[in-house]
Amino acid sequence: MIVALMFVLFTVLLGIGVPIAFAMGLSAVTVLLIDGGVPLLVLPQRFFSSLDSFPLLAIPLYIFAGNLMNYGGITTAIVGFSRSLVGHIRGGLGQVNILTSVLFSGISGSASADVAAVGGMMIPAMKKEGYKPEWAVVITAASAILGPIIPPSLLMVIYGAMTGLSIGTLFLAGIVPGLFLAFIMMALVYWKADEIGAPRHLKVGLRKTGKVFLRAAPALVMPVIIVGGIQSGLFTPTEAGIVAVAYGLGYGLITHRLNVRNTYRFAFQSVVTSSSILIILGSAALFSWIMAREGVPAAIASALSSATNEPAIVLLLIVLALILVGMFIETISALILMVPILTPVAQVFGFDMIHFSVVVIIALLLGSLTPPVALIVLLGCKIAKVDYMKTMRPLVPFFAVLVIGLLCIMYFPLITLGLPELLGAFD
Amino acid sequence: MRRYLDNAFATLGAIVVAIFSVIMALIFLQVINRFILGLPLFWTEEVVRMLLVWMVLLGTPVVVYKCDEIKVELFRFNNRRFEIGRQILVAILSIIFCAFLAYWGYLFTLRALGTMQPSLGISRAWLYAPISIGGMLTIIAFVVRREDVNEQSDEEDLT
Numbered sequence A: 001m002i003v004a005l006m007f008v009l010f011t012v013l014l015g016i017g018v019p020i021a022f023a024m025g026l027s028a029v030t031v032l033l034i035d036g037g038v039p040l041l042v043l044p045q046r047f048f049s050s051l052d053s054f055p056l057l058a059i060p061l062y063i064f065a066g067n068l069m070n071y072g073g074i075t076t077a078i079v080g081f082s083r084s085l086v087g088h089i090r091g092g093l094g095q096v097n098i099l100t101s102v103l104f105s106g107i108s109g110s111a112s113a114d115v116a117a118v119g120g121m122m123i124p125a126m127k128k129e130g131y132k133p134e135w136a137v138v139i140t141a142a143s144a145i146l147g148p149i150i151p152p153s154l155l156m157v158i159y160g161a162m163t164g165l166s167i168g169t170l171f172l173a174g175i176v177p178g179l180f181l182a183f184i185m186m187a188l189v190y191w192k193a194d195e196i197g198a199p200r201h202l203k204v205g206l207r208k209t210g211k212v213f214l215r216a217a218p219a220l221v222m223p224v225i226i227v228g229g230i231q232s233g234l235f236t237p238t239e240a241g242i243v244a245v246a247y248g249l250g251y252g253l254i255t256h257r258l259n260v261r262n263t264y265r266f267a268f269q270s271v272v273t274s275s276s277i278l279i280i281l282g283s284a285a286l287f288s289w290i291m292a293r294e295g296v297p298a299a300i301a302s303a304l305s306s307a308t309n310e311p312a313i314v315l316l317l318i319v320l321a322l323i324l325v326g327m328f329i330e331t332i333s334a335l336i337l338m339v340p341i342l343t344p345v346a347q348v349f350g351f352d353m354i355h356f357s358v359v360v361i362i363a364l365l366l367g368s369l370t371p372p373v374a375l376i377v378l379l380g381c382k383i384a385k386v387d388y389m390k391t392m393r394p395l396v397p398f399f400a401v402l403v404i405g406l407l408c409i410m411y412f413p414l415i416t417l418g419l420p421e422l423l424g425a426f427d
Numbered sequence B: 001m002r003r004y005l006d007n008a009f010a011t012l013g014a015i016v017v018a019i020f021s022v023i024m025a026l027i028f029l030q031v032i033n034r035f036i037l038g039l040p041l042f043w044t045e046e047v048v049r050m051l052l053v054w055m056v057l058l059g060t061p062v063v064v065y066k067c068d069e070i071k072v073e074l075f076r077f078n079n080r081r082f083e084i085g086r087q088i089l090v091a092i093l094s095i096i097f098c099a100f101l102a103y104w105g106y107l108f109t110l111r112a113l114g115t116m117q118p119s120l121g122i123s124r125a126w127l128y129a130p131i132s133i134g135g136m137l138t139i140i141a142f143v144v145r146r147e148d149v150n151e152q153s154d155e156e157d158l159t
Helices: A002-015 A020-035 A042-051 A055-071 A074-086 A092-105 A111-128 A133-144 A154-163 A167-196 A206-231 A237-254 A260-293 A296-307 A311-328 A331-348 A353-368 A375-384 A388-411 A414-422 B002-037 B044-065 B080-112 B125-144 B151-158
Strands: none
Touching: A002 A020, A002 A260, A020 A042, A020 A260, A020 B080, A042 A260, A042 B044, A042 B080, A042 B125, A055 A074, A055 A111, A055 A154, A055 A206, A055 A237, A055 A260, A055 B002, A055 B044, A074 A092, A074 A111, A074 A206, A092 A111, A092 A133, A092 A167, A092 A206, A111 A133, A111 A375, A133 A167, A133 A375, A133 A388, A154 A167, A154 A260, A154 A331, A154 A353, A167 A206, A167 A237, A167 A353, A167 A388, A167 A414, A206 A237, A237 B002, A260 A296, A260 A331, A260 B002, A260 B044, A296 A311, A296 A331, A311 A331, A311 A353, A311 A388, A331 A353, A353 A388, A353 A414, A375 A388, A388 A414, B002 B044, B002 B125, B044 B125, B080 B125
16 A cells, blocks of 8 residues: 555656656655654665665766767777778668667667767768668667667666676676677668668778777777676776776877866766766665565565466566566666566566566666657757657667567577576676 | 856865765775785775765765756646746755755764774764765755756757
8 A cells, every 4th residue: 555655656756757866765755754653764774775885886987987988089980990890781871870889888888878979970970871860860779778788787787786696797698688689680770771761881891991990999898808807806897997997098098089177077977977876776775665665576476476377478577567667767767666676576486687687677778769758769869850759660660679689588598698607607 | 146056066066076086096996906915905995885975965966956867757838837837846846855865864874973883983974974965955956956947948949
């Protein structure tokens, strides 16, 4: 009863536009006041304990490192390299856009950062070559969801910090699914090339490819430092973040683009972005605590098991619910809201937790591509100056392909677990 | 007046960046130490965690002042007066939560005054103080910030 009231309050507050952090906090505090039994000292206590976490520090560090690399000119280098690799394939710049997102994912951990950086360069270039702008927006937004799937990933850092799962193993588990989704999106662009309006480019010679590779190489090194460093036990994910920042600073100095003023600006932006994310984690703590106290996860698990005892169907229902939540709530907030509910449920049904978390993350990201609140599509529309409604039609095939991809990942756990197993992350 | 407020929040932003810099320096030291120096630096991780809480809670008022907080924008009123009313309502509701956070955070800090954090040799109150301070500063940010009421209609004019 209390929980139902809390959810209604939360939805109403969210609906009128109260920031997510305060909407969660206020609805939780209100039901505690009505319920009476619990002293409100639990609010600051929960708030503090959810933020008092070393892994969470990776968030500002990864954001900062990504900003530094982007400003140092790495995005231009990545686009050049992708162009020489796949620019001549049917679908031209569409393919380049997707490959750029894949490579950019290695230095950034969030989808909106991908749209801003990759879209900022690719959308104007695609428009100039005669691509339909709404397709350019959709290709950019759809491939941007690779950012938090391919490591480093802010979503995985938060997931790991909330559940105690190894962030390093989560990172490894995201690599193959990310590449797989990229591949099927490239296949879609290949198939739809005429509708998109894509001209073809000439094949670039081997020598030139080598040259642009050298310029883009720093971007390829960064995920290797982060994932390799964590996996080999050299650093924790947070320490890998500081190494990435040092690397980003070094890169900026070598390319002569960085000065004190810009470095400060990026540090400031990273802190502001991280605070706006982490304050949600603090406020959500009480919300999740009430749900656990009222036995919501157990109730959901027992309701599900009375409906079906087929784990495959349970997983499907969970994914549908996640896409629905992701449609309305921004991805990180949705993750913070859903993980405490779903983790006990997943344990009851015996899912592999690493596989399950990758599925959860991809499902939420799919939701974030879906209207009405498709934030990353909106961001792309702003760059392309395209009417949001026009993107609905090209969005359909991309969504369909990504859903098929997600189904494959859901029911062939080898896609997520193969690489970590191969590298001995479970030993 | 606006200029003073801008300066005040820019200063707060600079403090937060300074905290972030100290955090980075300490983690860097921790990495260097492990591979090269080998000093017994048991306190770095704890200091860094404490600073993270300070960073987030002092960063939040800056976020709110810049109107950068994460929210779901399902709708905006086209009527200017309704839209201002909605924004004021949102601010009031947010302020109520921040007031709870500030008040109970303050009591929580008071309770911790006497207890020591053994590894750092400081009162645990230092760990909890940012909750209350951040709550209060965020209330101020909500009161003094200026939201752009016309944003939506500007966009409509362009298309």
